[in-house]
Amino acid sequence: xxxxxxxxxxxxxxxxxxxxxxxxxxxxxxxxxxxxxxxxxxxxxxxxxxxxxxxxxxxxxxxxxxxxxxxxxxxxxxxxxxxxxxxxxxxxxxxxxxxxxxxxxxxxxxxxxxxxxxxxxxxxxxxxxxxxxxxxxxxxxxxxxxxxxxxxxxxxxxxxxxxxxxxxxxxxxxxxxxxxxxxxxxxxxxxxxxxxxxxxxxxxxxxxxxxxxxxxxxxxxxxxxxxxxxxxxxxxxxxxxxxxxxxxxxxxxxxxxxxxxxxxxxxxxxxxxxxxxxxxxxxxxxxxxxxxxxxxxxxxxxxxxxxxxxxxxxxxxxxxxxxxxxxxxxxxxxxxxxxxxxxxxxxxxxxxxxxxxxxxxxxxxxxxxxxxxxxxxxxxxxxxxxxxxxxxxxxxxxxxxxxxxxxxxxxxxxxxxxxxxxxxxxxxxxxxxxxxxxxxxxxxxx
Amino acid sequence: xxxxxxxxxxxxxxxxxxxxxxxxxxxxxxxxxxxxxxxxxxxxxxxxxxxxxxxxxxxxxxxxxxxxxxxxxxxxxxxxxxxxxxxxxxxxxxxxxxxxxxxxxxxxxxxxxxxxxxxxxxxxxxxxxxxxxxxxxxxxxxxxxxxxxxxxxxxxxxxx
Numbered sequence: 025x026x027x028x029x030x031x032x033x034x035x036x037x038x039x040x041x042x043x044x045x046x047x048x049x050x051x052x053x054x055x056x057x058x059x060x061x062x063x064x065x066x067x068x069x070x071x072x073x074x075x076x077x078x079x080x081x082x083x084x085x086x087x088x089x090x091x092x093x094x095x096x097x098x099x100x101x102x103x104x105x106x107x108x109x110x111x112x113x114x115x116x117x118x119x120x121x122x123x124x125x126x127x128x129x130x131x132x133x134x135x136x137x138x139x140x141x142x143x144x145x146x147x148x149x150x151x152x153x154x155x156x157x158x159x160x161x162x163x164x165x166x167x168x169x170x171x172x173x174x175x176x177x178x179x180x181x182x183x184x185x186x187x188x189x190x191x192x193x194x195x196x197x198x199x200x201x202x203x204x205x206x207x208x209x210x211x212x213x214x215x216x217x218x219x220x221x222x223x224x225x226x227x228x229x230x231x232x233x234x235x236x237x238x239x240x241x242x243x244x245x246x247x248x249x250x251x252x253x254x255x256x257x258x259x260x261x262x263x264x265x266x267x268x269x270x271x272x273x274x275x276x277x278x279x280x281x282x283x284x285x286x287x288x289x290x291x292x293x294x295x296x297x298x299x300x301x302x303x304x305x306x307x308x309x310x311x312x313x314x315x316x317x318x319x320x321x322x323x324x325x326x327x328x329x330x331x332x333x334x335x336x337x338x339x340x341x342x343x344x345x346x347x348x349x350x351x352x353x354x355x356x357x358x359x360x361x362x363x364x365x366x367x368x369x370x371x372x373x374x375x376x377x378x379x380x381x382x383x384x385x386x387x388x389x390x391x392x393x394x395x396x397x398x399x400x401x402x403x404x405x406x407x408x409x410x411x412x413x414x415x416x417x418x419x420x421x422x423x424x425x426x427x428x429x430x431x432x433x434x435x436x437x438x439x440x441x442x443x444x445x446x447x448x449x450x451x452x453x454x455x456x457x458x459x460x461x462x463x464x465x466x467x468x469x470x
Numbered sequence: 471x472x473x474x475x476x477x478x479x480x481x482x483x484x485x486x487x488x489x490x491x492x493x494x495x496x497x498x499x500x501x502x503x504x505x506x507x508x509x510x511x512x513x514x515x516x517x518x519x520x521x522x523x524x525x526x527x528x529x530x531x532x533x534x535x536x537x538x539x540x541x542x543x544x545x546x547x548x549x550x551x552x553x554x555x556x557x558x559x560x561x562x563x564x565x566x567x568x569x570x571x572x573x574x575x576x577x578x579x580x581x582x583x584x585x586x587x588x589x590x591x592x593x594x595x596x597x598x599x600x601x602x603x604x605x606x607x608x609x610x611x612x613x614x615x616x617x618x619x620x621x622x623x624x625x626x627x628x629x630x
Contacts, residue, residue: 030597030609110488122552122591160499160536161592163605196486199496202536204590218491218520220533236488279554279595286596321553351595353554367556371590377533 031129033286035303039265041273042249043289046133052168054175057136063181065252069144070189072255077148081251083259085271090116090207090244091320091349093337096251100241102231103149109238111151113142114216117158117165117245118200118207121320122371123351126275126287127245131158131165134249135172139195141248143181144255146193149241153194157212160201169197204375208423209242211377222379223423246275246350266292270336278304280353281311293334300331300354311356315440319348321368322428324435325355345435360455361440362447365410365433366394372429383426386417390433397444400452407437407444472515476504480519490520494530498537507538535589543578543585545623547571548602551588554595559611563599564588566613570620583624 032046040046050056057063069077081097088094103111115138119127131138142154158166173195176182184192198216200206206215210224213235234240250272254262263271270292276299279285283305290299300306300313307313313328318335324345326333333339340347355364373387390413397406414430414437421427437444446454479500484493494516501512508531517524531537547567551560564586568574571584578585594600597609608619 026594026607027597027609119593120591123554123595124591125593125595128593159593160534161602161605164607198486198492199499201495201499201534203534215495216492217489218494218522218526218530220529277595279598280557285598317553351554353557353595355557359557363556364553367551367553371552374590 026128026132028133030285031125031287033284033288035284035288037294037298037303038289039273039291040289041253041265042130042134042137042246043275043287045137046129051133052135052172054136054172054179054181057134061256062136063140063187063252065255066140066144066147066181067187069147069255070187070191074148074150077144077255080254080259081148084250084254084262085259085266085269086247086250086254086262087270087337088244089246089250089274089350091121091322091346093347096243096247099231099243100145100149102229103239103241104232105150107239110153110236111149112235112238112240113146113149113151113154114212114235114240114242115142115154115156115245115248116207116209116212116242117156117162118212119162119245119349120159120204120207121322121349121351122368123277123279123317123353124320124349125277125279126350128162128165129287130245130249130275131162131169135169136176137249137252138169138245139172139176139181141251142195143186143193144251145241145243145248147189147191149239151241152192154196155216155235156195156197157206157216158197158199159206160199163199166197166199173197203377204371205377205423205425208425211423212242213240220377222377223425225422267334267336267339269338274335274347275350276303276335277351278354279351280317281307281313281356281359282354283308290335293336293339296326296331296333296335296352299335299352304354307354307356309356311358313354314357314359315355315361315364315436317351317353317355317432318345320351321353321371321432322346322424323348324431325364325439327439346431358455358458360398360453360458361436361443362394362398362453363455365436366391366398368432368436369394369429372425376425376429380421380423380426382417382420383429386413386426387429389413390429394433397447398453400447400450402444402448404445404448406448407441410444411437472501472512473504476501477515480516484519491522491526493520494522494527495534498527498531498534502537506544507541541578541582544583545603546585546587548587548589548592550590550592550594550598550600552591554591555598555600558598560599563601563611563613563616566616567601570617584620 206221211221215221373391417430549564600609
């Protein structure tokens with residue numbers, strides 16, 4: 025279980041749509057859910073018809089919350105209408121992008137919201153089977169979802185002829201067993217078929233050839249949780265919550281050097297500076313901000329003078345970064361950025377599935393280079409070599425993992441170059457003993 | 471020996487998929503939950519039930535980091551040191567666990583009680599630094615909290 029107080033500290037600036045039921049007593053039970061507008065979106069979807077639902081989704085400007093930010097309704101519309109094959113809905117609950125912990129409360133506190141979103145998605149594309157692919161580490165959430173699914177079957181929101189609509193839909197959970205790569209949609213499909221989680225070549229896209237060779241939509245947990253609200257309250261309302269082409273709210277996970285870490289639901293386009301200073305309460309111990317990871321460790325990092333930016337997909341892209349998965353990490357002035365780069369690369373080197381050589385070799389090689397640099401044995405041209413190697417991974421792997429390793433590295437070397445040079449000059453880390461780590465919590469010297 | 475409960479669970483899980491081999495990874499994890507690791511017998515049984523050669527089951531075990539071919543400690547300390555945790559002392563927590571338990575990464579104490587593993591992001595970033603002991607999350611860790619946890623696990627088997 026997660027500690028509710030750690031995650032949901034709350035802020036008066038929040039706009040609660042998908043987190044609105046989180047604090048209710050017995051929030052996971054179907055009775056609580058139904059008493060608070062639960063499964064009303066599904067009833068309305070049955071009146072609108074599949075085409076109506078897809079159009080509403082397109083107009084809502086809901087974009088994928090897993091990180092890629094593709095228009096969800098558009099994705100659904102790519103599923104062929106005339107086909108003899110069965111179709112599938114797969115919910116990507118393999119939350120593992122570093123710094124991202126938002127799908128966890130969505131499943132822990134309001135599992136029926138997700139189930140309702142999945143059933144509506146199935147109805148819209150004409151699927152009769154859904155799978156929730158959940159990372160193995162989230163076992164307690166699988167138990168919560170399994171109980172909620174059983175409740176939904178018992179009350180006729182899953183199974184045959186749902187609520188007398190004539191529509192049938194089956195749903196179950198599926199567990200992974202530890203692999204970041206399986207969060208990538210085509211690797212996830214292979215994993216769901218019992219294979220190692222290697223990515224597939226695209227095209228064909230999963231909407232046409234997905235699991236078992238059949239049309240499949242794969243959507244993130246948070247994306248699907250928005251669906252019932254869009255159907256119930258309309259595309260116009262939803263689009264109006266955010267900025268142009270960026271509808272709705274977003275769960276932002278504030279972590280790292282921030283006074284009030286937690287998951288906060290804020291409108292798309294919320295200013296980053298205000299998020300750090302007013303929602304998160306600023307940087308602890310009166311320290312200065314040095315850098316921000318705006319949306320999980322795959323995103324290019326921002327320097328402290330880049331935080332006057334609205335947090336939506338297009339605004340972040342405009343300044344050369346990404347909104348990503350909603351994991352916002354604050355990094356204070358005492359932190360060694362070479363060490364941050366090294367830790368990020370250690371992650372990608374560990375998680376590279378090994379299928380594409382530039383990613384497999386490049387990440388391992390960059391990790392060795394950054395280990396050496398941070399350890400004080402770096403050469404003068406190591407920072408340039410790191411850039412060169414990163415640029416040679418970019419765009420050269422089947423899935424985005426290679427890019428995800430290269431992009432933060434490039435941004436850190438470019439924006440914090442002097443720290444790299446300083447390591448080389450001193451033959452040691454200039455930040456040793458400056459108190460990131462434990463020191464940042466006021467727990468004594470690092 | 472696999473229990474009858476586990477075998478009937480295997481049947482229920484396999485029935486969820488149009489392709490039996492889809493059940494391989496869940497079955498491996500559920501078998502491990504019961505046995506503590508994945509035995510040769512479990513591999514044979516799963517392969518037979520999903521109708522693939524055993525080597526294909528072994529291939530999967532090599533890929534997924536939570537699956538073990540050999541017994542590990544009764545309590546597996548999985549300490550996150552990824553960025554959000556690192557910034558707040560995840561590496562110090564790992565070092566502290568290592569010192570207290572007297573074991574390093576992917577090692578097990580001689581009495582078979584504790585294992586230690588440095589792991590990647592657990593999705594507990596707002597409660598950093600964090601770890602999992604088996605499937606239970608422990609967040610906002612301090613060295614003192616780790617010490618207490620170890621004592622409680624030794625005394626009662628399970629702790630908060």
